[in-house]
Amino acid sequence: MSSYVVALDVGGTSMKGGLVSESGEVLLTERRPTPRADGPDVVVGVIREFIADLAARGGGGPAGVGLAVPGLVTADTALYSANIGWRDVPATAFTGLDVPVMLGHDVRTGGLAESVLGAGRGMTDFLFLPIGTGIAGAMIVHGEPYGGAEGWGGEIGHIPVFPDGEPCACGQFGCLETYASAASVGRRYSQRSGVAGAKAEEVVSSDDPLAIEVWDEAVEALSLALATYTLLLDPSMIVLGGGLAEAGPALFDPVRTRLVKRLAFREAPPLVGSALGVNAGMLGAALLGWRAAGRGELGASWTMDVRPTPGVS
Known part of the structure; x- marks a missing residue:
């Protein structure tokens, strides 16, 4: 199994993506704008491209993909987002990679990260x-x-x-x-x-x-x-x-x-x-990615002070 997942926190203005290892190490992060003015189909396409680019930089292919998205959402469908405009987008539409994918509500996914890793730990x-x-x-x-x-x-x-x-x-x-x-x-x-x-x-x-x-x-x-x-x-x-x-x-x-x-x-x-600040959504998405990969137990052993490796912004 690959030793990392792709994690993406999708906001109405920008997206924060990263690769997170099974030990909780943030291997890299990157931000890109969310082109919501161009319509939901364009946003979905940009997300697909972002995930592919992140995975290519990781090498070997990820174990899974986790996405935190706004609006009404289930684990496998982005049902509706007023800010972005999409309706009933299946999780698999967000990536061309042949790996398991899990979606989560943006704020609840940040809350999950604070629960497992941050201020709410314990x-x-x-x-x-x-x-x-x-x-x-x-x-x-x-x-x-x-x-x-x-x-x-x-x-x-x-x-x-x-x-x-x-x-x-x-x-x-x-x-x-x-x-x-x-x-x-x-x-x-x-x-x-x-x-x-x-x-x-x-x-x-x-x-x-x-x-x-x-x-x-x-x-x-x-x-x-x-x-x-x-x-x-x-x-x-x-x-x-x-x-x-x-x-x-x-x-x-x-x-x-x-x-x-x-x-x-x-x-x-x-x-x-908050202990995780702006990283909460992306780290929560990483937890979703590992859950999608069948490794839901990961995270409990990660240190609270999750920080990128040297040189990673």
Whole structure:
């Protein structure tokens, strides 16, 4: 059997691919743009080419392929993605290689990696919540990502934290994502200040009263959603990731304080940062690739500090 798998984390803007050995060594990584403006068929073709190029650099052929993709997904079919536009794409369409392939939801696959390798290692029940352009969660229940009855589990970004609040692109009002995603923080500050194209990191670091107001509303929305989640599922830990988590104490300290206040009759779960960062999706895809190859036990023995070999970016 080959000693590596091809792992690919497909996002709406870019794709991160890599080769990961059975010992957890990241042999190489590479990024490429996702050409979603060109249509879903082109995206599928680009993914096929990316996987083929990665496999060729590994030599000998991979043991399997794992892909983390957005939208509704089963292990063998990418059912639907609003961002990319595909429907009912079989896993085998993503590669011309004659090897087993397994698909996973992008956020839940990142949550799987945090569970097996990262901040949630040793925890059977926790929430992984990456906060980036949007917000979606991976609910880890009994050690595995839980997708719910129809695959919609984890859409925490669309909890209506302020039911009479701003309209959301999903059709609801007052959704968490409308207030606390990185894109929304920048957008809401731009609307109030007139500063076009503001970024979330600029809002967080600013002492502008309008920036402080926008950030306070984001923190409030997030603490409300996390309190709701905690009361429903009693997680042992909440792991925050994504670009907004890079704000560090400016995010974690006020959210932690408000979460504690909202859970007056019980202790709040620990709030920690992602251990794997931007690599979570790709490493989770590697775990899927090894599962596809019949080596589902791999990962438990990998070190938490998974890092590329010297010279690999």
